[in-house]
Amino acid sequence: MMVESASETIRTTPSNQNGVSSLSSQSDGGGGREGGSNGDTNGEISPVDLLHLQQQQALQAARQFLLQQASGLNSPSSNEVKQSPVQVPVSMAMMSPQMITPQQMQQILSPPQLQALLQQQQALMLQQVRLTHTHSGWILSKQIGSKQLAFQQQLIQMQQLQQQHILNLQRQGLVPLQPTAAMQSLQQGTSTHTHLPHQTMLQHNNMHAHTTHTGLYPLPHVKPVNLSLCLSVHSHEEHAGSHPLYGHGECKWPGCEALCEDMGQFIKHLNNEHALDDRSTAQCRVQMQVVQQLEIQLAKESERLQAMMTHLHMRPSEPKPFNQPVSTHCDAYPEGLPHPPTSAATPITPLRQGPSVISSSSLHTHSHSHTHAVGPIRRRNSDKYCTPIASELAQNCEFYKNADVRPPFTYASLIRHAILESPDRQLTLNEIYNWFTRKFAYFRRNTATWKNAVRHNLSLHKCFVRVENVKGAVWTVDEVEYQKRRPPKMTGSPTLVKNMISGLGFGSLNASYQAALAESSLSLLNSPPLVTPPSAASLNMLHVGHDDVSSTVEQVNSNGSCSPTLSPQQYSHPVHVKEEPTEVEEDSRPVSLLAGVTHSLPLPSDERDLEEDLPTEELE
DNA sequence: GATTACGTAAACAAGA
DNA sequence: CTCTTGTTTACGTAAT
Numbered sequence: 001m002m003v004e005s006a007s008e009t010i011r012t013t014p015s016n017q018n019g020v021s022s023l024s025s026q027s028d029g030g031g032g033r034e035g036g037s038n039g040d041t042n043g044e045i046s047p048v049d050l051l052h053l054q055q056q057q058a059l060q061a062a063r064q065f066l067l068q069q070a071s072g073l074n075s076p077s078s079n080e081v082k083q084s085p086v087q088v089p090v091s092m093a094m095m096s097p098q099m100i101t102p103q104q105m106q107q108i109l110s111p112p113q114l115q116a117l118l119q120q121q122q123a124l125m126l127q128q129v130r131l132t133h134t135h136s137g138w139i140l141s142k143q144i145g146s147k148q149l150a151f152q153q154q155l156i157q158m159q160q161l162q163q164q165h166i167l168n169l170q171r172q173g174l175v176p177l178q179p180t181a182a183m184q185s186l187q188q189g190t191s192t193h194t195h196l197p198h199q200t201m202l203q204h205n206n207m208h209a210h211t212t213h214t215g216l217y218p219l220p221h222v223k224p225v226n227l228s229l230c231l232s233v234h235s236h237e238e239h240a241g242s243h244p245l246y247g248h249g250e251c252k253w254p255g256c257e258a259l260c261e262d263m264g265q266f267i268k269h270l271n272n273e274h275a276l277d278d279r280s281t282a283q284c285r286v287q288m289q290v291v292q293q294l295e296i297q298l299a300k301e302s303e304r305l306q307a308m309m310t311h312l313h314m315r316p317s318e319p320k321p322f323n324q325p326v327s328t329h330c331d332a333y334p335e336g337l338p339h340p341p342t343s344a345a346t347p348i349t350p351l352r353q354g355p356s357v358i359s360s361s362s363l364h365t366h367s368h369s370h371t372h373a374v375g376p377i378r379r380r381n382s383d384k385y386c387t388p389i390a391s392e393l394a395q396n397c398e399f400y401k402n403a404d405v406r407p408p409f410t411y412a413s414l415i416r417h418a419i420l421e422s423p424d425r426q427l428t429l430n431e432i433y434n435w436f437t438r439k440f441a442y443f444r445r446n447t448a449t450w451k452n453a454v455r456h457n458l459s460l461h462k463c464f465v466r467v468e469n470v471k472g473a474v475w476t477v478d479e480v481e482y483q484k485r486r487p488p489k490m491t492g493s494p495t496l497v498k499n500m501i502s503g504l505g506f507g508s509l510n511a512s513y514q515a516a517l518a519e520s521s522l523s524l525l526n527s528p529p530l531v532t533p534p535s536a537a538s539l540n541m542l543h544v545g546h547d548d549v550s551s552t553v554e555q556v557n558s559n560g561s562c563s564p565t566l567s568p569q570q571y572s573h574p575v576h577v578k579e580e581p582t583e584v585e586e587d588s589r590p591v592s593l594l595a596g597v598t599h600s601l602p603l604p605s606d607e608r609d610l611e612e613d614l615p616t617e618e619l620e
Numbered sequence: 621g622a623t624t625a626c627g628t629a630a631a632c633a634a635g636a
Numbered sequence: 637c638t639c640t641t642g643t644t645t646a647c648g649t650a651a652t
Contacts, residue, residue, distance in 0.1 A: 410626065429641060453627060459643050466642080473641080624652075629645100636640080 245270060253283075389413050390421075397439060406442045411450075411457040412482075415464065419477045426467065426474040429455065 245252045246266040250259050253274050260266035274280050389409050393400065400407050407414065418435040419427050427435065433451060436443040443450050458464045463481035466473050 412626085449628065452629070455640095455642060456628080456644090457626090458641095622652100624650100626649085626651100627647100628649105629647085631643100631645080633643080634641085636638100 243267070243270070245274075389417050393417065393439070400440045400442070401438075402441055404441045404445075407440055411453050412461050412463070415454060415457055415475075416477045416482055419464075419475060426476045428472060428474050429458070432458075432475065 243263065243266060246260065246263065249261065250256075253270070256273065258269055258273065260269050392409075393407070399405070409417075414436065415432060418432050418439075419425055421435070422431070432454060433447075436450065436454065437447075458466070458475055461481070463478045463484075465476045465478050467476055468474075
């Protein structure tokens with residue numbers, strides 16, 4: 001009886017958000033590309049343009065400042081923000097001459113990238129904190145301007161969501177609370193080049209970020225003014241008017257989490273438990289050490305990145321190499337960058353290269369492609385042969401769940417993922433809807449639009465097979481069709497190499513890169529259980545490599561983290577169409593149905609065998 | 621420039 | 637009649 005009454009359909013308020021996006025296509029459909037049209041062709045500059053330009057410059061300056069702060073920890077006195085040499089090759093600002101709104105930023109950057117950016121801002125703020133008695137931090141922030149503040153606030157909001165997630169993990173004991181452990185692993189990672197798993201890295205960083213601004217607050221040596229600047233920004237949403245160390249009814253002091261009903265109780269708790277004593281001070285010191293270690297780690301990883309890029313002919317010999325450790329941009333979230341270019345023949349995933357992936361060498365030529373990130377994201381690449389959607393979703397599910405960021409996946413891939421993630425690998429339309437709204441904050445608004453798109457995709461793509469049963473119809477995935485519809489590309493090495501390089505170019509966080517490496521290797525190791533060995537082999541043979549591997553990666557990785565997505569076994573399980581089809585489906589695609597049921601076992605020769613295995617007497 | 625994939629909008633039909 | 641579900645067409649955009 002899982003009729004999943006449609007009553008629970010999404011009840012959103014499309015108006016509460018920025019009304020801009022409600023009909024995003026209007027902007028690009030009617031008026032043409034705002035970014036492309038105004039930038040290059042118009043010779044005259046309207047006041048609006050001028051304003052944008054100024055804002056852009058301010059943002060650029062701020063970003064570069066952030067970069068410098070994050071990288072050159074030795075130059076904290078650069079209070080001449082505007083005059084900082086424009087030599088940051090990898091900053092997003094440099095790559096996209098047009099204005100980048102926070103919204104665009106959200107869409108351009110993947111969550112890890114945003115995190116990187118946020119971490120840099122954290123570093124900046126830490127620097128400001130350390131400047132204590134000078135007011136430079138305050139002045140700088142003033143200079144950055146309200147626009148930047150708003151920008152920061154948006155990012156920080158997202159970060160808070162992530163921090164919350166980390167906190168949850170901590171509560172569940174999934175993340176060590178002791179910072180020393182993080183430090184140790186970091187140091188190990190630094191000294192031995194141990195590949196720190198992406199997730200771990202993020203967790204550490206998040207922990208750091210969290211503790212940075214919460215744990216330092218009571219530090220007696222820190223001027224509250226400076227801190228309040230940071231803290232007020234950080235705590236914009238959840239402790240507006242309250243205490244930055246208090247949120248969601250509990251104390252946010254690192255490692256505390258004591259429940260406090262109200263503010264008064266919390267204050268009392270704070271004064272009692274976290275008074276200025278040795279313990280509190282020690283905790284602050286520990287956090288500072290963590291931060292320091294992270295900064296060191298950052299520098300080293302940057303060095304390594306530069307060396308890697310040098311090795312990959314990234315022309316880092318240019319006057320402005322990637323000294324900036326983690327570029328704010330780092331768009332090349334190397335979701336799947338498993339192999340060195342030498343293995344280009346097996347293009348597992350050249351990279352998820354959104355429209356914004358640009359090699360440093362071709363930076364200027366592609367820069368315009370950033371501008372369209374405002375509207376519908378069409379990261380074809382991400383869907384096609386790059387992104388292991390399950391991996392990213394697993395890693396960032398909490399992020400997408402809370403942040404109003406459009407996931408960088410196509411509807412088709414999302415639908416497929418939703419279906420495959422379900423226990424029976426079949427979902428009703430309404431269940432698909434619910435999955436979308438459950439997993440993505442973005443899809444909690446504009447329901448008419450994306451629901452229509454979902455239906456459209458379901459109907460349009462042959463890979464989605466409608467199976468009718470007593471209770472109605474469910475949708476399944478025909479994995480063969482799904483794979484088939486992805487054209488074999490990237491067979492040529494040059495493009496691949498270029499993409500990989502360009503991917504690396506943007507400061508892809510080494511952690512991410514390493515994680516990708518680890519993931520891919522892991523997935524390759526794990527792939528046998530995923531599919532029965534002969535099928536796996538045949539699969540690869542059948543589809544001549546290319547993205548099948550990535551899809552394999554996708555599936556394997558899907559048991560990633562936060563969501564009990566699907567175990568490999570689940571993926572390989574044959575689908576039991578719930579409620580046996582009452583009659584032979586009028587489905588005009590019996591083969592597809594079969595394939596959909598068996599998914600991921602594409603070899604026609606196998607189908608016979610599988611037919612017998614299938615409990616669903618799909619073909620009477 | 622043609623093709624393809626994708627997203628969006630919309631019209632329409634069938635069924636509950 | 638309304639709503640949901642499903643199909644189809646059309647159009648614009650971006651990437652190849």
